[in-house]
Amino acid sequence: MSTAVSRGTSPVSPARQPRLTVLSGPSGVGKSTVVAHMRKAHPEVWLSVSATTRKPRPGEQDGVQYFFVDDEEFDKLIANGELLEWAEFAGNRYGTPRQAVLDRLEAGEPVLLEIDLQGARQVRETMPEAQLVFLAPPSWDELVRRLTGRGTESPEVIERRLAVAKVELAAESEFDVTLVNTSVEDVARELLALLR
Ligand code: ADP
Ligand code: 5GP
Numbered sequence: 001m002s003t004a005v006s007r008g009t010s011p012v013s014p015a016r017q018p019r020l021t022v023l024s025g026p027s028g029v030g031k032s033t034v035v036a037h038m039r040k041a042h043p044e045v046w047l048s049v050s051a052t053t054r055k056p057r058p059g060e061q062d063g064v065q066y067f068f069v070d071d072e073e074f075d076k077l078i079a080n081g082e083l084l085e086w087a088e089f090a091g092n093r094y095g096t097p098r099q100a101v102l103d104r105l106e107a108g109e110p111v112l113l114e115i116d117l118q119g120a121r122q123v124r125e126t127m128p129e130a131q132l133v134f135l136a137p138p139s140w141d142e143l144v145r146r147l148t149g150r151g152t153e154s155p156e157v158i159e160r161r162l163a164v165a166k167v168e169l170a171a172e173s174e175f176d177v178t179l180v181n182t183s184v185e186d187v188a189r190e191l192l193a194l195l196r
Contacts, residue, residue: 052069
């Protein structure tokens with residue numbers, strides 16, 4: 001005779017797993033702004049610091065926004081298998097240091113990656129349990145206004161990033177959740193809820 005207890009059709013809740021969440025979206029949509037807003041109120045939220053060959057913008061500090069490296073150093077990170085994923089974006093390379101992410105997940109803490117579409121696709125392949133969140137602009141015109149208004153890139157780089165943005169916006173359906181960045185406060189709250 002079976003001793004199994006029937007639980008009807010409700011699934012048994014799995015133990016809560018620490019989550020890896022990827023936040024992507026076109027350049028200028030407000031990813032950094034939203035994440036910074038959330039972390040101001042919740043400094044305990046851990047955000048992976050990527051390595052990049054891009055030059056620092058005024059005010060950016062090595063080890064804070066990014067680890068700023070040259071091409072040779074980036075080549076070494078790839079060759080040594082130190083990156084969980086990496087991609088070339090609008091003329092520069094960006095990658096997620098693997099070990100720091102694995103350490104956090106091992107410690108049972110949620111992990112947030114702010115990376116581009118190509119990186120999000122790589123994470124989906126290697127870590128299918130990851131949650132993919134797409135940050136969308138309220139409109140195309142507003143995206144152009146934000147990217148231009150930020151004033152950190154030359155007109156040529158803005159053009160390049162907007163061309164990439166068209167491809168990224170077309171990939172929204174690959175993501176598990178879309179948040180529209182109309183209000184930084186609202187999106188920061190929604191993102192925090194998704195991380196937990
Ligand atoms: P990303 O990290 O996605 O490239 P940023 O966070 O640098 O984008 O934001 C780009 C610009 O848009 C910044 O000048 C920022 O202040 C502005 N911005 C971000 N979110 C909003 C919003 N909800 N409403 C209006 N402006 C915003
Ligand atoms: P920015 O130069 O504006 O800081 O970043 C440009 C793009 O690179 C953004 O879409 C950002 O999310 C992405 N990015 C930042 N770090 C990484 C990373 O480690 N890997 C990947 N694939 N993209 C990244």
